[in-house]
Amino acid sequence: MLRIAVQSKGRLFEDTMALFAEADIKLSTSKRTLLTQSSNFPIEVLFLRDDDIPQSVASGVADLGIVGENEFVERKEKADIIYRLGFSKCRLSLAVHKEEEYNGPSWFNGKKIATSYPGILQTYLDKQGINADIHVITGSVEIAPGIGLSDAIFDIVSSGSTLISNNLKEVEIVMKSEALLIGNPNLTPEKKEILEELLFRIEAVKAAEDKKYVLMNAPTDKVKDIIEVLPGVKSPTIMPLATEGWSSVHTVIDQKCFWEIIGKLKALGAQGILVLPIEKMIL
Numbered sequence: 001m002l003r004i005a006v007q008s009k010g011r012l013f014e015d016t017m018a019l020f021a022e023a024d025i026k027l028s029t030s031k032r033t034l035l036t037q038s039s040n041f042p043i044e045v046l047f048l049r050d051d052d053i054p055q056s057v058a059s060g061v062a063d064l065g066i067v068g069e070n071e072f073v074e075r076k077e078k079a080d081i082i083y084r085l086g087f088s089k090c091r092l093s094l095a096v097h098k099e100e101e102y103n104g105p106s107w108f109n110g111k112k113i114a115t116s117y118p119g120i121l122q123t124y125l126d127k128q129g130i131n132a133d134i135h136v137i138t139g140s141v142e143i144a145p146g147i148g149l150s151d152a153i154f155d156i157v158s159s160g161s162t163l164i165s166n167n168l169k170e171v172e173i174v175m176k177s178e179a180l181l182i183g184n185p186n187l188t189p190e191k192k193e194i195l196e197e198l199l200f201r202i203e204a205v206k207a208a209e210d211k212k213y214v215l216m217n218a219p220t221d222k223v224k225d226i227i228e229v230l231p232g233v234k235s236p237t238i239m240p241l242a243t244e245g246w247s248s249v250h251t252v253i254d255q256k257c258f259w260e261i262i263g264k265l266k267a268l269g270a271q272g273i274l275v276l277p278i279e280k281m282i283l
Protein backbone atom coordinates (compact mmCIF):
# COMPACT_ATOMS: atom_id res chain seq x y z
CA MET A 1 0.00 0.00 0.00
CA LEU A 2 1.31 3.45 -0.98
CA ARG A 3 0.38 6.41 1.18
CA ILE A 4 -0.05 9.73 -0.61
CA ALA A 5 -0.39 13.11 1.12
CA VAL A 6 -2.94 15.44 -0.46
CA GLN A 7 -4.16 18.92 0.52
CA SER A 8 -7.26 18.54 2.68
CA LYS A 9 -9.00 21.58 1.21
CA GLY A 10 -8.00 24.50 -0.95
CA ARG A 11 -6.69 25.14 -4.42
CA LEU A 12 -5.04 21.74 -4.96
CA PHE A 13 -7.75 19.52 -3.50
CA GLU A 14 -10.30 19.53 -6.34
CA ASP A 15 -7.83 18.99 -9.19
CA THR A 16 -6.06 16.24 -7.25
CA MET A 17 -9.30 14.36 -6.56
CA ALA A 18 -10.35 14.83 -10.20
CA LEU A 19 -7.05 13.29 -11.31
CA PHE A 20 -7.63 10.21 -9.11
CA ALA A 21 -11.16 9.87 -10.48
CA GLU A 22 -9.95 10.09 -14.09
CA ALA A 23 -7.34 7.44 -13.30
CA ASP A 24 -10.21 5.22 -12.03
CA ILE A 25 -8.89 5.26 -8.48
CA LYS A 26 -11.92 5.24 -6.19
CA LEU A 27 -11.75 7.22 -2.96
CA SER A 28 -14.50 7.99 -0.54
CA THR A 29 -14.08 11.41 1.04
CA SER A 30 -16.00 13.08 3.78
CA LYS A 31 -14.99 16.31 5.48
CA ARG A 32 -13.86 14.60 8.66
CA THR A 33 -11.87 11.72 7.15
CA LEU A 34 -8.14 12.37 7.38
CA LEU A 35 -7.01 9.03 5.99
CA THR A 36 -8.91 7.05 3.39
CA GLN A 37 -8.12 3.88 1.43
CA SER A 38 -8.98 3.36 -2.19
CA SER A 39 -11.37 0.47 -2.73
CA ASN A 40 -9.82 -0.52 -6.08
CA PHE A 41 -6.14 0.55 -6.00
CA PRO A 42 -3.39 -0.09 -3.40
CA ILE A 43 -3.13 3.50 -2.15
CA GLU A 44 -4.36 5.39 0.86
CA VAL A 45 -4.74 9.17 0.93
CA LEU A 46 -3.64 11.26 3.89
CA PHE A 47 -5.27 14.69 3.97
CA LEU A 48 -2.99 17.47 5.27
CA ARG A 49 -2.45 21.22 5.03
CA ASP A 50 -0.23 21.86 2.04
CA ASP A 51 2.49 23.36 4.32
CA ASP A 52 2.98 19.94 5.94
CA ILE A 53 3.08 17.82 2.77
CA PRO A 54 6.82 18.18 1.87
CA GLN A 55 7.91 17.19 5.38
CA SER A 56 5.51 14.27 5.59
CA VAL A 57 7.00 12.87 2.37
CA ALA A 58 10.63 13.54 3.35
CA SER A 59 10.14 11.85 6.73
CA GLY A 60 8.36 8.85 5.22
CA VAL A 61 5.05 9.44 7.01
CA ALA A 62 3.73 9.53 3.43
CA ASP A 63 5.39 7.87 0.43
CA LEU A 64 4.14 10.43 -2.07
CA GLY A 65 2.61 13.88 -1.98
CA ILE A 66 0.88 16.33 -4.26
CA VAL A 67 1.93 19.89 -3.53
CA GLY A 68 2.57 23.25 -5.20
CA GLU A 69 6.13 23.76 -6.40
CA ASN A 70 6.22 27.05 -4.44
CA GLU A 71 5.55 25.21 -1.18
CA PHE A 72 7.97 22.41 -2.05
CA VAL A 73 10.84 24.79 -2.87
CA GLU A 74 10.13 26.93 0.21
CA ARG A 75 10.25 23.98 2.62
CA LYS A 76 13.60 22.63 1.34
CA GLU A 77 12.68 19.08 2.37
CA LYS A 78 14.42 16.05 0.89
CA ALA A 79 11.98 14.53 -1.55
CA ASP A 80 12.13 13.74 -5.27
CA ILE A 81 10.04 15.46 -7.93
CA ILE A 82 8.43 12.50 -9.68
CA TYR A 83 5.99 14.16 -12.05
CA ARG A 84 4.95 17.70 -12.96
CA LEU A 85 1.16 17.60 -12.89
CA GLY A 86 0.44 20.78 -14.84
CA PHE A 87 -2.43 22.12 -12.72
CA SER A 88 -2.54 24.93 -10.10
CA LYS A 89 -0.23 26.98 -12.28
CA CYS A 90 0.79 30.28 -10.74
CA ARG A 91 3.87 32.42 -10.16
CA LEU A 92 5.60 33.99 -7.19
CA SER A 93 6.09 37.68 -7.80
CA LEU A 94 7.18 40.90 -6.18
CA ALA A 95 4.60 43.67 -6.29
CA VAL A 96 4.62 47.32 -5.27
CA HIS A 97 2.03 50.10 -5.08
CA LYS A 98 0.70 50.79 -8.57
CA GLU A 99 1.85 54.42 -8.54
CA GLU A 100 5.37 53.62 -7.38
CA GLU A 101 8.16 54.54 -9.82
CA TYR A 102 9.86 51.19 -10.08
CA ASN A 103 13.31 51.17 -11.64
CA GLY A 104 14.49 47.56 -11.17
CA PRO A 105 15.26 45.15 -8.31
CA SER A 106 17.52 47.66 -6.52
CA TRP A 107 14.30 49.52 -5.63
CA PHE A 108 13.86 46.92 -2.86
CA ASN A 109 17.05 47.98 -1.02
CA GLY A 110 16.11 48.99 2.51
CA LYS A 111 12.43 48.21 1.90
CA LYS A 112 10.11 46.01 3.94
CA ILE A 113 8.54 43.10 2.00
CA ALA A 114 5.60 41.06 3.33
CA THR A 115 5.43 37.39 2.28
CA SER A 116 4.55 33.82 3.22
CA TYR A 117 7.63 32.62 1.28
CA PRO A 118 10.65 34.05 3.14
CA GLY A 119 13.04 31.32 1.96
CA ILE A 120 12.45 31.77 -1.77
CA LEU A 121 12.44 35.55 -1.37
CA GLN A 122 15.71 35.59 0.59
CA THR A 123 17.42 33.41 -2.03
CA TYR A 124 16.28 35.85 -4.75
CA LEU A 125 17.37 38.94 -2.80
CA ASP A 126 20.79 37.39 -2.07
CA LYS A 127 21.28 36.59 -5.76
CA GLN A 128 20.43 40.18 -6.67
CA GLY A 129 22.61 41.57 -3.88
CA ILE A 130 19.68 43.35 -2.25
CA ASN A 131 19.28 44.12 1.41
CA ALA A 132 15.61 44.16 2.38
CA ASP A 133 13.59 43.45 5.47
CA ILE A 134 11.35 40.38 5.14
CA HIS A 135 8.14 40.42 7.13
CA VAL A 136 6.49 36.97 7.34
CA ILE A 137 2.69 36.74 7.30
CA THR A 138 0.73 33.59 6.53
CA GLY A 139 -2.17 35.02 4.53
CA SER A 140 -3.86 38.12 3.09
CA VAL A 141 -0.41 39.30 2.05
CA GLU A 142 -1.74 41.74 -0.56
CA ILE A 143 -3.30 43.92 2.12
CA ALA A 144 0.05 44.57 3.87
CA PRO A 145 1.19 47.69 1.94
CA GLY A 146 -2.28 49.24 2.18
CA ILE A 147 -2.30 49.06 5.98
CA GLY A 148 1.28 50.25 6.38
CA LEU A 149 2.68 46.83 7.29
CA SER A 150 5.18 46.78 4.41
CA ASP A 151 6.41 48.65 1.31
CA ALA A 152 5.97 45.73 -1.04
CA ILE A 153 4.79 42.13 -1.18
CA PHE A 154 6.03 38.81 -2.50
CA ASP A 155 3.15 36.40 -3.13
CA ILE A 156 1.28 34.08 -5.47
CA VAL A 157 -0.12 35.66 -8.62
CA SER A 158 -2.32 33.95 -11.16
CA SER A 159 -4.81 36.20 -12.97
CA GLY A 160 -3.43 39.28 -11.21
CA SER A 161 -6.87 40.40 -10.05
CA THR A 162 -5.99 40.27 -6.32
CA LEU A 163 -3.09 42.65 -7.01
CA ILE A 164 -5.31 45.03 -8.98
CA SER A 165 -8.00 45.16 -6.32
CA ASN A 166 -5.32 46.03 -3.75
CA ASN A 167 -3.77 48.80 -5.90
CA LEU A 168 -0.58 46.84 -6.50
CA LYS A 169 1.44 46.08 -9.65
CA GLU A 170 3.60 43.05 -10.37
CA VAL A 171 7.21 44.12 -10.98
CA GLU A 172 9.34 40.93 -10.81
CA ILE A 173 8.42 37.30 -11.47
CA VAL A 174 10.69 35.24 -9.25
CA MET A 175 9.45 31.70 -9.93
CA LYS A 176 6.78 29.79 -11.82
CA SER A 177 4.92 27.03 -10.06
CA GLU A 178 2.62 24.09 -10.76
CA ALA A 179 1.40 21.09 -8.79
CA LEU A 180 4.04 18.39 -8.34
CA LEU A 181 3.92 14.72 -7.48
CA ILE A 182 6.77 14.31 -5.00
CA GLY A 183 8.11 11.10 -3.49
CA ASN A 184 10.20 9.80 -0.62
CA PRO A 185 13.67 8.98 -2.02
CA ASN A 186 13.79 5.56 -0.29
CA LEU A 187 10.71 3.71 -1.50
CA THR A 188 10.81 -0.09 -1.22
CA PRO A 189 10.75 -2.09 -4.48
CA GLU A 190 7.13 -3.07 -3.74
CA LYS A 191 6.12 0.56 -3.34
CA LYS A 192 8.03 1.53 -6.47
CA GLU A 193 6.02 -1.02 -8.39
CA ILE A 194 2.73 0.54 -7.25
CA LEU A 195 4.14 3.98 -8.09
CA GLU A 196 4.89 2.79 -11.64
CA GLU A 197 1.27 1.63 -12.03
CA LEU A 198 0.02 4.97 -10.65
CA LEU A 199 2.29 6.91 -13.04
CA PHE A 200 1.14 4.83 -15.98
CA ARG A 201 -2.44 5.83 -15.21
CA ILE A 202 -1.61 9.50 -14.60
CA GLU A 203 0.31 9.66 -17.88
CA ALA A 204 -2.60 8.11 -19.78
CA VAL A 205 -4.98 10.72 -18.33
CA LYS A 206 -2.55 13.58 -19.03
CA ALA A 207 -1.88 12.43 -22.60
CA ALA A 208 -5.61 12.54 -23.34
CA GLU A 209 -6.02 16.04 -21.90
CA ASP A 210 -6.64 18.67 -24.58
CA LYS A 211 -6.90 15.96 -27.21
CA LYS A 212 -10.06 15.29 -29.21
CA TYR A 213 -11.21 12.37 -31.32
CA VAL A 214 -12.49 13.78 -34.61
CA LEU A 215 -14.67 11.94 -37.15
CA MET A 216 -15.96 13.29 -40.45
CA ASN A 217 -17.35 12.22 -43.77
CA ALA A 218 -15.56 13.39 -46.88
CA PRO A 219 -15.58 12.85 -50.62
CA THR A 220 -13.08 10.03 -51.27
CA ASP A 221 -11.23 12.08 -53.89
CA LYS A 222 -10.55 14.76 -51.25
CA VAL A 223 -9.26 12.40 -48.54
CA LYS A 224 -5.61 12.89 -49.54
CA ASP A 225 -5.91 16.69 -49.15
CA ILE A 226 -7.77 16.30 -45.86
CA ILE A 227 -5.03 14.08 -44.43
CA GLU A 228 -2.51 16.84 -45.17
CA VAL A 229 -4.53 19.28 -43.09
CA LEU A 230 -4.89 16.90 -40.12
CA PRO A 231 -2.06 16.88 -37.56
CA GLY A 232 -2.92 13.37 -36.28
CA VAL A 233 -1.27 11.21 -33.60
CA LYS A 234 -0.15 8.76 -36.30
CA SER A 235 -2.01 8.53 -39.56
CA PRO A 236 -5.80 8.84 -39.66
CA THR A 237 -8.13 5.88 -40.12
CA ILE A 238 -10.00 5.95 -43.44
CA MET A 239 -13.09 3.80 -44.01
CA PRO A 240 -15.42 3.65 -47.01
CA LEU A 241 -19.02 4.77 -46.44
CA ALA A 242 -22.05 2.89 -47.78
CA THR A 243 -22.57 5.78 -50.20
CA GLU A 244 -20.29 5.41 -53.24
CA GLY A 245 -17.50 8.02 -53.46
CA TRP A 246 -17.56 8.94 -49.74
CA SER A 247 -15.24 7.98 -46.87
CA SER A 248 -15.17 8.35 -43.13
CA VAL A 249 -11.99 9.90 -41.63
CA HIS A 250 -11.09 9.38 -37.94
CA THR A 251 -8.18 10.96 -36.10
CA VAL A 252 -6.93 12.49 -32.84
CA ILE A 253 -6.00 16.17 -32.75
CA ASP A 254 -4.96 18.83 -30.26
CA GLN A 255 -8.00 20.80 -29.16
CA LYS A 256 -6.16 24.06 -29.68
CA CYS A 257 -5.60 23.49 -33.39
CA PHE A 258 -9.22 22.43 -34.01
CA TRP A 259 -10.52 25.93 -34.81
CA GLU A 260 -7.57 26.53 -37.10
CA ILE A 261 -8.24 23.54 -39.31
CA ILE A 262 -12.04 23.33 -39.23
CA GLY A 263 -12.41 25.94 -42.01
CA LYS A 264 -9.95 24.08 -44.25
CA LEU A 265 -11.76 20.78 -43.66
CA LYS A 266 -15.10 22.29 -44.61
CA ALA A 267 -13.60 23.92 -47.70
CA LEU A 268 -12.37 20.46 -48.75
CA GLY A 269 -15.92 19.13 -48.51
CA ALA A 270 -15.85 17.45 -45.08
CA GLN A 271 -19.32 17.00 -43.56
CA GLY A 272 -20.85 15.69 -40.35
CA ILE A 273 -17.78 16.55 -38.34
CA LEU A 274 -17.94 15.09 -34.81
CA VAL A 275 -15.53 16.11 -32.03
CA LEU A 276 -15.42 13.75 -29.04
CA PRO A 277 -13.52 13.93 -25.74
CA ILE A 278 -10.91 11.25 -25.04
CA GLU A 279 -10.75 9.79 -21.56
CA LYS A 280 -7.36 8.10 -21.67
CA MET A 281 -4.58 7.64 -24.17
CA ILE A 282 -1.82 5.02 -24.02
CA LEU A 283 0.92 6.07 -26.43
Ligand SMILES: Nc1ncnc2c1ncn2[C@@H]1O[C@H](COP(=O)(O)OP(=O)(O)OP(=O)(O)O)[C@@H](O)[C@H]1O
Pocket residue numbers: 007008009010011012048049050051067068069070071088089090156157158159177178179
Ligand atom coordinates in the same frame (compact mmCIF):
# COMPACT_ATOMS: atom_id res chain seq x y z
N1 LIG B 1 -4.72 31.83 -7.62
C1 LIG B 1 -4.08 30.69 -7.82
N2 LIG B 1 -4.04 30.13 -9.04
C2 LIG B 1 -3.41 28.96 -9.25
N3 LIG B 1 -2.75 28.27 -8.29
C3 LIG B 1 -2.77 28.78 -7.06
C4 LIG B 1 -3.43 30.00 -6.76
N4 LIG B 1 -3.30 30.24 -5.45
C5 LIG B 1 -2.58 29.22 -4.96
N5 LIG B 1 -2.24 28.33 -5.91
C6 LIG B 1 -1.47 27.07 -5.75
O1 LIG B 1 -2.23 26.20 -4.91
C7 LIG B 1 -1.51 25.94 -3.69
C8 LIG B 1 -2.49 25.88 -2.54
O2 LIG B 1 -3.14 27.11 -2.42
P1 LIG B 1 -4.11 27.41 -1.19
O3 LIG B 1 -4.52 28.83 -1.30
O4 LIG B 1 -5.18 26.37 -1.16
O5 LIG B 1 -3.08 27.19 0.00
P2 LIG B 1 -3.22 27.38 1.57
O6 LIG B 1 -4.18 28.47 1.85
O7 LIG B 1 -1.82 27.48 2.05
O8 LIG B 1 -3.87 25.99 2.02
P3 LIG B 1 -3.68 25.10 3.36
O9 LIG B 1 -4.89 25.37 4.18
O10 LIG B 1 -3.63 23.69 2.86
O11 LIG B 1 -2.40 25.53 4.01
C9 LIG B 1 -0.49 27.07 -3.60
O12 LIG B 1 0.64 26.68 -2.83
C10 LIG B 1 -0.14 27.30 -5.05
O13 LIG B 1 0.78 26.33 -5.51
Ligand SMILES: O=P(O)(O)OC[C@H]1O[C@H](OP(=O)(O)OP(=O)(O)O)[C@H](O)[C@@H]1O
Pocket residue numbers: 011139140142155156157158159160161162163
Ligand atom coordinates in the same frame (compact mmCIF):
# COMPACT_ATOMS: atom_id res chain seq x y z
O1 LIG C 1 -3.78 36.56 -9.21
P1 LIG C 1 -5.06 35.98 -8.68
O2 LIG C 1 -5.79 35.18 -9.70
O3 LIG C 1 -5.91 36.99 -8.02
O4 LIG C 1 -4.65 34.88 -7.58
C1 LIG C 1 -3.75 35.17 -6.54
C2 LIG C 1 -4.36 34.92 -5.20
O5 LIG C 1 -4.81 33.55 -5.11
C3 LIG C 1 -4.38 33.01 -3.89
O6 LIG C 1 -5.26 33.27 -2.86
P2 LIG C 1 -6.67 32.50 -2.74
O7 LIG C 1 -7.66 33.09 -3.67
O8 LIG C 1 -6.45 31.03 -2.86
O9 LIG C 1 -7.11 32.86 -1.28
P3 LIG C 1 -6.27 32.70 0.06
O10 LIG C 1 -5.62 34.04 0.23
O11 LIG C 1 -7.34 32.41 1.08
O12 LIG C 1 -5.31 31.58 -0.09
C4 LIG C 1 -3.08 33.74 -3.60
O13 LIG C 1 -2.75 33.73 -2.23
C5 LIG C 1 -3.32 35.13 -4.14
O14 LIG C 1 -3.84 35.97 -3.12
Ligand SMILES: [Mg+2]
Pocket residue numbers: 049050051
Ligand atom coordinates in the same frame (compact mmCIF):
# COMPACT_ATOMS: atom_id res chain seq x y z
MG1 LIG D 1 -0.78 26.46 3.30
